[in-house]
Amino acid sequence: MKKRFAAMVLAVAMLLSLCPAAMAEDLVYFTAVDERVLDLNDSTMPFWFGGYLYVAATVFRESGVGYSYNIVSQTLVLYDSSHSLVYDVSTGSGTDGQGDVYDHVCVTRGGVTFVAASPVASYFGRTYSNTRVNHGYLIRVKSSSAVLPDSMFTETATYQMETKYQQYQKNTTAVQTPDRDPTGTETTDPAENIAGKSIYLCFLAEDANTVSEWLDAMENRSGHAAFYFTEEALARCGDQLRRLAASGGAIGLVPSSGDHPTEQLDRMNKTLFAAAGVKTRLVYAAGADISTLQSAGYCPLTPGIDRSKYGLTTSGEASSLLKQIHSRRSAMSVWLGSGVTIGALRTFLSSASAEEDRLLSMTEIAS
Known part of the structure; x- marks a missing residue:
């Protein structure tokens, strides 16, 4: 032996x-x-x-x-x-x-x-x-x-x-390259651009109708994404939460700034469970103590690309974002925030589909 x-x-x-x-x-x-x-x-x-x-x-x-x-x-x-x-x-x-x-x-x-x-x-x-x-x-x-x-x-x-x-x-090569300017002005060796990427899109969910439009766009392209809900949004997005739970989309939580985010997250999970019968450990909490959240059992999002400051509202911005994603060698998580128009999202999804990219739900490992 x-x-x-x-x-x-x-x-x-x-x-x-x-x-x-x-x-x-x-x-x-x-x-x-x-x-x-x-x-x-x-x-x-x-x-x-x-x-x-x-x-x-x-x-x-x-x-x-x-x-x-x-x-x-x-x-x-x-x-x-x-x-x-x-x-x-x-x-x-x-x-x-x-x-x-x-x-x-x-x-x-x-x-x-x-x-x-x-x-x-x-x-x-x-x-x-x-x-x-x-x-x-x-x-x-x-x-x-x-x-x-x-x-x-x-x-x-x-x-x-x-x-x-x-x-x-x-x-799925796991080599991470340094962050780059999201305006699309960086210079990249074309030979390093890799198609067929694994992409984790992450949205800030605040409005029920907007979330429904995003979900429609994703499902039309057979894609998945993560939707991070504020406490207020959880109370008014029951249909969207149940739809995500059934379809395999990822649900995350966004606590408001405060001294006790874990207490708020526990309360939010109770609301989520009452609405959709599930709980989540995915969290987006910019500025919060990451180690404290991890010790409490949560998985804070650390996106590879933070697009929230620039938004995604035009076809040009959609093209620029996809180029930025393809300049990286590894799977990429993208924090989009809430400034995403349905037209720009459809353009991005169409282009990503043409490149044979995989639009995936966020997981606790990838977060």
């Missing part, structure tokens, strides 16, 4: 010597079923939502749970010989085999449906674990067929995870 493990470690070292080292590393979530590590990619990457880690529903199919998806009725069914969960993908709601409402919604992102890992695993007699590993975390769902305990599997799966991570890095 020791000889096999030593050989495995040597193989990993050789693999690393052949791959270019990244100047910066993004934490990722690996997923595994029993003794097999699944492919690592953005489309099926687990994420935190409503206080639970969500995994692609297909993970449970890999674990031997029955899986049926009806594209016409927009219904996903997970089942075994004695249990079933029926999800309405369009609303996110679910019921169990007795027709009772299930406590945990499903979330759809980029055409992939995700479910809450821990409670669904327990429901179908599986066990679930979340282990810190090199490059991030390993989410493992175990059936009765699993042989190795988590501690031993984490060691023996090192080569599998390293191989999949290096392949993932080839597609």
